[in-house]
Amino acid sequence: MTSNREIHLASRPSGWPVEENFRLVETDVPTPGPGQIVVRNQYMSVDPYMRGRMDDVKSYVPPYALDAPLDGGAIGEVVASEAPEVAVGDTVLHGLGWREYALLDATGARKVDPALAPASAYLSVLGMPGLTAYAGLLEVAAMKPGETVFVSAAAGSVGSLVGQIAKLKGAGRVIGSAGSAAKVERLRALGFDAAFDYHDGPVRESLRAAAPDGLDVYFDNVGGDHLEAAISALNVHGRVAICGMIAQYNATEPPAAPRNLSLVIGKRLTLRGFLVRDHNNVRETFVRDVAGWLREGRLSYDETVVDGIENAPAAFLGLLRGENLGKMLVRV
Amino acid sequence: MTSNREIHLASRPSGWPVEENFRLVETDVPTPGPGQIVVRNQYMSVDPYMRGRMDDVKSYVPPYALDAPLDGGAIGEVVASEAPEVAVGDTVLHGLGWREYALLDATGARKVDPALAPASAYLSVLGMPGLTAYAGLLEVAAMKPGETVFVSAAAGSVGSLVGQIAKLKGAGRVIGSAGSAAKVERLRALGFDAAFDYHDGPVRESLRAAAPDGLDVYFDNVGGDHLEAAISALNVHGRVAICGMIAQYNATEPPAAPRNLSLVIGKRLTLRGFLVRDHNNVRETFVRDVAGWLREGRLSYDETVVDGIENAPAAFLGLLRGENLGKMLVRV
Numbered sequence: 071m072t073s074n075r076e077i078h079l080a081s082r083p084s085g086w087p088v089e090e091n092f093r094l095v096e097t098d099v100p101t102p103g104p105g106q107i108v109v110r111n112q113y114m115s116v117d118p119y120m121r122g123r124m125d126d127v128k129s130y131v132p133p134y135a136l137d138a139p140l141d142g143g144a145i146g147e148v149v150a151s152e153a154p155e156v157a158v159g160d161t162v163l164h165g166l167g168w169r170e171y172a173l174l175d176a177t178g179a180r181k182v183d184p185a186l187a188p189a190s191a192y193l194s195v196l197g198m199p200g201l202t203a204y205a206g207l208l209e210v211a212a213m214k215p216g217e218t219v220f221v222s223a224a225a226g227s228v229g230s231l232v233g234q235i236a237k238l239k240g241a242g243r244v245i246g247s248a249g250s251a252a253k254v255e256r257l258r259a260l261g262f263d264a265a266f267d268y269h270d271g272p273v274r275e276s277l278r279a280a281a282p283d284g285l286d287v288y289f290d291n292v293g294g295d296h297l298e299a300a301i302s303a304l305n306v307h308g309r310v311a312i313c314g315m316i317a318q319y320n321a322t323e324p325p326a327a328p329r330n331l332s333l334v335i336g337k338r339l340t341l342r343g344f345l346v347r348d349h350n351n352v353r354e355t356f357v358r359d360v361a362g363w364l365r366e367g368r369l370s371y372d373e374t375v376v377d378g379i380e381n382a383p384a385a386f387l388g389l390l391r392g393e394n395l396g397k398m399l400v401r402v
Numbered sequence: 403m404t405s406n407r408e409i410h411l412a413s414r415p416s417g418w419p420v421e422e423n424f425r426l427v428e429t430d431v432p433t434p435g436p437g438q439i440v441v442r443n444q445y446m447s448v449d450p451y452m453r454g455r456m457d458d459v460k461s462y463v464p465p466y467a468l469d470a471p472l473d474g475g476a477i478g479e480v481v482a483s484e485a486p487e488v489a490v491g492d493t494v495l496h497g498l499g500w501r502e503y504a505l506l507d508a509t510g511a512r513k514v515d516p517a518l519a520p521a522s523a524y525l526s527v528l529g530m531p532g533l534t535a536y537a538g539l540l541e542v543a544a545m546k547p548g549e550t551v552f553v554s555a556a557a558g559s560v561g562s563l564v565g566q567i568a569k570l571k572g573a574g575r576v577i578g579s580a581g582s583a584a585k586v587e588r589l590r591a592l593g594f595d596a597a598f599d600y601h602d603g604p605v606r607e608s609l610r611a612a613a614p615d616g617l618d619v620y621f622d623n624v625g626g627d628h629l630e631a632a633i634s635a636l637n638v639h640g641r642v643a644i645c646g647m648i649a650q651y652n653a654t655e656p657p658a659a660p661r662n663l664s665l666v667i668g669k670r671l672t673l674r675g676f677l678v679r680d681h682n683n684v685r686e687t688f689v690r691d692v693a694g695w696l697r698e699g700r701l702s703y704d705e706t707v708v709d710g711i712e713n714a715p716a717a718f719l720g721l722l723r724g725e726n727l728g729k730m731l732v733r734v
Contacts, residue, residue, distance in 0.1 A: 130638075130668035293664060306462075315664040327659030332625060332647040334675030336462035341673040343666030 114167030215240030372396025547572030704728025
């Protein structure tokens with residue numbers, strides 16, 4: 071416990087990020103002040119939304135600063151505490167990933183029980199991606215039993231849970247799209263009724279074949295041609311929960327937008343963007359449902375784990391290229 | 403009462419319709435069979451949605467047939483009846499415009515009281531455009547007091563009511579866009595807090611100047627650059643009621659879509675297309691509210707009236723070019 075390594079943003083990416091946008095920096099392990107704790111991170115999360123924070127634009131979260139550590143979801147063990155409510159040895163969830171040791175106010179940490187679930191699960195199925203899937207599908211898109219649901223990036227951390235939760239909540243038919251044959255195979259194993267590789271042809275045609283009777287709900291992680299295809303396939307009173315548009319996060323030009331948007335009138339479609347932070351009101355039922363399904367073995371979750379803080383940039387770049395199955399994590 | 407004139411669709415328009423797409427046809431005045439009535443139309447409505455029905459595409463209403471009369475909202479006096487519940491002399495609202503005499507089942511007609519309001523009002527402020535404005539603003543966009551509302555095509559039959567109803571229901575600020583200086587002047591007279599001519603510069607800039615603190619609600623009649631500008635200007639949790647996209651009804655190419663659609667995520671925007679026919683549940687409160695406002699002189703409505711069934715195509719073409727102030731009607 072003599073040195074700490076962290077990842078700084080060395081320069082802002084233009085288009086696709088590259089390794090040179092990141093810098094591994096060695097610092098001292100911090101010492102907590104009053105009310106503070108030091109956490110040795112065990113896992114940190116890399117997420118698509120982080121790409122947006124690398125640009126210097128106003129958004130719903132402030133941009134990352136240059137020459138300073140990145141941040142994001144992480145879980146670890148408290149190794150020093152000057153806060154009475156947190157003890158050394160506690161496992162806590164917090165927002166200062168991208169570093170080996172995190173110094174933070176104890177109020178910014180949430181204690182979790184590592185006996186209930188593996189630490190990594192709090193960053194995936196029981197964490198932000200899980201709640202995103204649950205709230206987006208059931209609250210934002212208001213899925214009802216019997217409906218047909220389509221989710222893009224379906225082999226990712228959020229998408230794979232959306233599809234499974236839809237089935238568990240009584241969806242009539244669940245369709246997923248993903249970026250490789252192996253992912254498509256995995257979706258079938260997870261219980262998706264249909265799945266396709268979006269490289270295999272126009273999304274519109276693949277979707278029509280997979281959903282001959284149309285869609286009621288589309289959970290959008292991708293934007294672009296997926297959204298356009300879904301708008302065409304949606305039935306009257308269909309809903310779109312817009313969670314992400316990863317297809318365009320690295321675009322340097324404004325993206326092509328759905329050119330069939332006027333269909334929303336005749337079909338009375340609803341498109342709703344959402345952020346998980348608005349949906350803490352369902353966290354309790356989410357945890358109860360998901361913990362129950364995990365216990366009963368009815369819900370699976372995949373993790374792709376990369377070892378070593380020095381490989382966090384590579385993990386992030388891999389995530390943007392879709393190299394993950396399920397949640398992409400860095401074991402620190 | 404020896405001959406009847408009606409307008410047929412002679413050919414399907416490609417892009418902007420022209421007079422040659424229509425044909426004036428002389429027929430006999432029909433005779434009612436059992437349960438039927440004959441109505442001498444006094445006013446007929448021309449509406450933007452009719453443009454879509456001139457194309458041979460599947461939509462929420464069937465396309466108009468070639469070499470057959472067009473149809474649409476109309477009001478007139480019953481001149482012959484073989485239905486016990488409707489008497490000669492009654493004034494009825496029905497769906498067979500574009501002709502001087504309409505033959506229809508009595509079940510397809512709704513009796514109205516011509517003493518309560520001028521007949522034309524049942525095709526505008528008290529009719530479909532009025533309910534569209536009311537339900538779109540208050541139900542679909544769920545406007546709340548104090549909010550900032552923007553409406554496009556604001557000098558049209560729906561738009562002018564949206565803006566006034568917003569003020570009457572306590573909107574903090576109401577902004578309208580229209581297509582001429584005279585219309586902009588009219589909007590100011592109607593009580594809009596700000597109004598601009600969209601020819602005067604990029605909509606995005608005009609809107610930013612008119613709504614420096616952003617928008618909460620956008621009532622979209624136009625699509626295209628108006629929708630894109632509104633998405634940029636909307637505040638967190640803003641809502642868009644999508645009523646029409648007249649900017650693209652005559653497009654022969656797929657229209658440019660909003661290229662900033664990914665903003666819906668961070669701002670948690672909701673975009674909802676709607677059709678007035680789904681909102682009959684608010685018809686009663688709509689009639690009560692609007693009749694009250696009219697009685698109290700707090701709500702104005704404009705009508706642009708063209709005389710003669712033979713001029714109905716010209717009235718429709720004028721509507722598409724924005725030559726109307728308020729509701730465009732044909733006095734038959």
